[in-house]
Amino acid sequence: xxxxxxxxxxxxxxxxxxxxxxxxxxxxxxxxxxxxxxxxxxxxxxxxxxxxxxxxxxxxxxxxxxxxxxxxxxxxxxxxxxxxxxxxxxxxxxxxxxxxxxxxxxxx
Numbered sequence: 001x002x003x004x005x006x007x008x009x010x011x012x013x014x015x016x017x018x019x020x021x022x023x024x025x026x027x028x029x030x031x032x033x034x035x036x037x038x039x040x041x042x043x044x045x046x047x048x049x050x051x052x053x054x055x056x057x058x059x060x061x062x063x064x065x066x067x068x069x070x071x072x073x074x075x076x077x078x079x080x081x082x083x084x085x086x087x088x089x090x091x092x093x094x095x096x097x098x099x100x101x102x103x104x105x106x107x108x
Contacts, residue, residue, distance in 0.1 A: 016063040021099045023047065024092035027074050028058040034073050039066050064103045071100045 031044055043062035050057045060067070077093040079085030 016065060018061050018063050019067070019103060020059055020061040021067055021096070021103075022050070022057045023060050023070075023096050025052075025056040025058060026089045026092035027077065027096050028056075028060075030074055030077055030089065031070060036073065037069065040069055040073070043070070064100075067100045067103060071097055 028044065028047065031040075036044065039062070043060050043066050044058070047058040047060040050059055060070075062070075071093075074093050074096070077085065077089040079090065
């Protein structure tokens with residue numbers, strides 16, 4: 001009879017690989033003034049600035065979990081918590097949200 005000592009790795013989550021997303025400059029500017037975790041701050045500090053017309057985009061490479069954390073931290077740009085939302089900042093946050101949402105693998 002064959003030895004059935006197969007290791008059950010199906011339940012173990014696969015390690016997240018870093019992905020590069022373009023973060024609108026208005027979002028990056030807001031996050032630079034926010035209290036961030038060390039991994040979030042490192043991802044932001046290591047981002048590459050790409051000039052875009054009048055503004056810029058920050059190309060950030062991080063695991064999807066860090067992108068989701070950064071997105072959660074910029075929630076006030078959407079007018080949450082009684083903060084007056086600036087339309088351009090709200091749009092920038094929405095653009096970043098769409099890019100981060102595209103990273104989430106479909107559920108089972």
